[in-house]
Amino acid sequence: MNTEGVYGLWDALSDFEANQFAAAAAHLMSSLCTATSAWNATWAGAVRMPDPAADDPLQGWRVAAVQALHPVPPHPGDEHFKAILEVWERREIDPSFLLPMRGVGTFRTYSFRRELPASWFETPFYERHYGSVGTHDAVFVAFPLNDDCESHFGFYAGRTFTDAEIALLEQVLRGIKWFHRQLILSHGLMMATSPLTATERRVLHLLLTKSSEKEIGSRLDMATSTAHQHVTRIYRKFGVRSRAELMSIWLNRAG
Incomplete structure (x- = not known):
């Protein structure tokens, strides 16, 4: 190469x-x-x-x-x-x-x-x-x-x-x-208060798209209320209050 x-x-x-x-x-x-x-x-x-x-x-x-x-x-x-x-x-x-x-x-x-x-x-x-x-x-x-x-x-x-x-x-x-940082973030190993569980990583994968909580629940075969609970825990672990704030962590590649 x-x-x-x-x-x-x-x-x-x-x-x-x-x-x-x-x-x-x-x-x-x-x-x-x-x-x-x-x-x-x-x-x-x-x-x-x-x-x-x-x-x-x-x-x-x-x-x-x-x-x-x-x-x-x-x-x-x-x-x-x-x-x-x-x-x-x-x-x-x-x-x-x-x-x-x-x-x-x-x-x-x-x-x-x-x-x-x-x-x-x-x-x-x-x-x-x-x-x-x-x-x-x-x-x-x-x-x-x-x-x-x-x-x-x-x-x-x-x-x-x-x-x-x-x-x-x-x-x-x-x-x-920036890429090393993205991989680390995707597992909740740098900014999150504790590592993400396997289910939380799957929810995060969809949360970083335009999927709604209802769509996330449907795709992961879980109730919308359960998907919401996972989303809430992910926000809490990363110290954010919204999807926009969560996305900003990924977009800030130079951070």
């Missing part, structure tokens, strides 16, 4: 509507997988919990949202990657978990083959979660949105990523702060 290709990808992302955050992320990941010959990609929203334990090697960080480009058989959807995150949540520290902790709060990249010892690739953890599904190497790009919230993209390949491929991932993902 040359410079014009990068600009074209950025332009394509800006053409997605505010409610199409998942589709836009999938398009971005698919395009970069094609450019780097990666077989899969993920996006994850990471947040730092307040008052972490002093002995916590992960400094209170947890992954609050994840989206995979392709499901990993035999697991449906994002379940393969969520299984890795369950180990993270239990604080059963694997050396790969410490890589994102280097330089927290700064834009950075990290990769398995460049930064982990050869012995790690012989461990049961690597074989179970990576080697067994064809991942030889993985590269991650981390973009901080504030002191307690980061956006991470991961790419997985059956061979070692080249320096040029890693540089391309850095270039593409560093130039779209």
Whole structure:
């Protein structure tokens, strides 16, 4: 992918509507997988919990949202990657978990083959979660949105990523702060008082369109009154009082 290709990808992302955050992320990941010959990609929203334990090697960080480009058989959807995150949540520290902790709060990249010892690739953890599904190497790009919230993209390949491929991932993902912010917002991980539930995210998806609460309820197979309750909770979580105020959060891309 040359410079014009990068600009074209950025332009394509800006053409997605505010409610199409998942589709836009999938398009971005698919395009970069094609450019780097990666077989899969993920996006994850990471947040730092307040008052972490002093002995916590992960400094209170947890992954609050994840989206995979392709499901990993035999697991449906994002379940393969969520299984890795369950180990993270239990604080059963694997050396790969410490890589994102280097330089927290700064834009950075990290990769398995460049930064982990050869012995790690012989461990049961690597074989179970990576080697067994064809991942030889993985590269991650981390973009901080504030002191307690980061956006991470991961790419997985059956061979070692080249320096040029890693540089391309850095270039593409560093130039779209507004997009990282949109993904984080769509899960309620930055401005909301608490993360959005799965149902609230589906309601939000429609709330960012012209759909009325009655139409939202119909499309999601719920009563209009129930849709209204979800809308009210979403407004409360984002600290707004109307759809116009909610939309302004998405439209203020430079914020």
